[in-house]
Every structure is written in structure tokens, then in C-alpha cells.
Amino acid sequence: GDRRKAGGMVAMTSSVDAARESGGYENEVWAVSVRRGTIASASESEELEARFGMKLPAMVFPRSALRCILKAPCFAVSEAAGARGSSAGPSERGFQFDAQSALATVARHAEPELVVAAAQAWQRGNQARLQSIQLAELPNTTDWTYTCRYTGSILDLREICPATVRIDMEQCRRTDLPIAYYGESVLYEDELDDHGTSSCSARIRVMPTFMLVLLRFFLRIDGVLVRIHDTRFYHDFRSRVLVQHIQHREASHAAYNVLRQSVPPSAFVSPDQLSLHLPVVHEELHNFEIPLHAHVGREAPIS
Secondary structure, three states, X not given: OEXXXXXXXXXXXXXXXXXXHEEEEEOOOEEEEEEOOOOOOHHHHHHHHHHHXXXXXXXXXXOOEEEEEEOOOOOOHHHOOOEEOOOOOOXXXXXXXXXHHHHOOOOOOOOHHHOOHHHHHHXXXXXXXXXXXXXXXXXXXXXXXXXXXXXXXXXXXXXXXXXXXXXXXXXXXXXXXXXXXXXXXXXXEEOXXXXXXXXXXXXXXXXXXXXXXXXXXXXXXXXXXXXXXXXXXXXXXXXXXXEEEEEEEEEEXXXXXXXXXXXXXXXXXXXXXXXXXXXXXXXXXXEEEOOXXXXXXXXXXXX
């Protein structure tokens, strides 16, 4: 595909891949697009490694993305005082997840407490490759767990402070509602040299009256740690508020051993199951305003 620098990111396009792997959905409020691109080629991987200054996960999908854009014309950027994030275009408002933005949040040094046999094996196996792209101080070059701190890219949405609206979990758990659209896209994955798994993916579920989007980073280091970083976006189409809920769950060392004794082994390969048993270590709540002309229930208050 054609590769260009765009907005500080390595732009990689392939019209054939995009046509084959893209899907989407539209309603009165949102235009949703889900792209499941192909794995990075050798030349693309080298370009990304040079850009980010680190070895990439084994499988990176640089064209993969999930975007939710408000359909109605938006105010000019200059009028959005107090808006958070950068716009992908002068008329776009919403949010998105993409592989390159996720990789940009991976630390350039390993976590000291996770220097285990897996980390040492990773360093030995990748020393020549790291030196070939002229990276110094091998042990601190890359967080070999590829822990993602990405919470999504906000596109010109005004944040409401303080945040008071939360996700309606009771509504989200209902099984009697029809699913209008479902899509998912993997951003990157790595098996940590057979010592576990590290993955970042996005998925969306649209129901008749709301949508729920999840960005999930999942890490399992066998015998050492499990970690789940979830960012959810929720919009009740009758409301003028978009909810962003960030939640980090983790169990390591002694807590991991306790978990392993109390949780079925099958849960350790299922983030959905495992998240029910992991303690919350960090949580944030954010609210963003849906412009009045862009939501269905125009009479609804902001909060």
C-alpha cells in the first residue's frame, strides 16, 4: 500500500484491504466504521519500529480502527472552547480507536517488578534486532508486556465537568433487546514468547436505544500477573451526554496465586470472565456533550 506521513503518524493505506475488511453502521446520530486491516508487512514494521523507537508486538494491524463520528454537521473547531482532543477533520466530532495511537502509549522501559524469566528470554531473543535499529540500553528499551495506556482519541467533544452521568449497566446487560450492529477489530497481539498473551482490541454493540463501545487491553503473564485496561464509551440516544468510563483491573504475584486457586482455569484465557474476578486498581469517569442538533431526544437535558 501507499505509505505517507500524516499528522505525525505513519499513514498506511490499501484500498483493496479496506474494501474487503471494513464494515459500518449508521443511525440518526452516529456513523460507525470498523476496519479490520491486514497484519503489518516487514517494511511497515520497520517503519513503525523506527517511529516508536521500540520493537513491535508480533502482530500489529496498522490499518485497524474503530471510529464513531457524529453525523450532524459540527461547530467549527474555533468555536469549541473547552473541547478535548484533536480533530481528524474540520467537520468531524466523536471518538476513535486506532492501532498506532494505542502503540504510542506503550512505555519505552520495562516495569522493574516484572523482570521475570519471560522478560529475560525476550531480551536475549531480540537483542540483535534491537541493535539493528540502534536502540541503546537494552533492558529499558521496551515494555515487553506492551501494556496499553490508550483510552481513545477524542475528536472535538466538549467535556462536561464534573462528570455525573454513568453507564447504565442494567440496560447494557439486557438480553431481550435486538442487536442492531456488532463489530470488532484487533489492534495488536503478542504471545510474549509463549509466556502469556498481550492484546489490544476494540468492539462495538449498537442497540435500538444506545450504543456501547469497548477498548480492551488484556495482559496475562503466566504465573505472575493478569491485567485488564478497559475504556468504555456509552451513549443513550435520548441523552446529550457521551459517557467515557476508564477502569483498570489487576492481580499480580500473591494476589495472582490467590486468584488462580479460586477462579476456573478457563477464565484465564477469557478476559470477559476474568474481569469479573479482578480487583479495580484505577477508575475514571468522563462526560462529553453531544451537540443539541446531533442527538435524537432534543428535549433531553445535558445531565
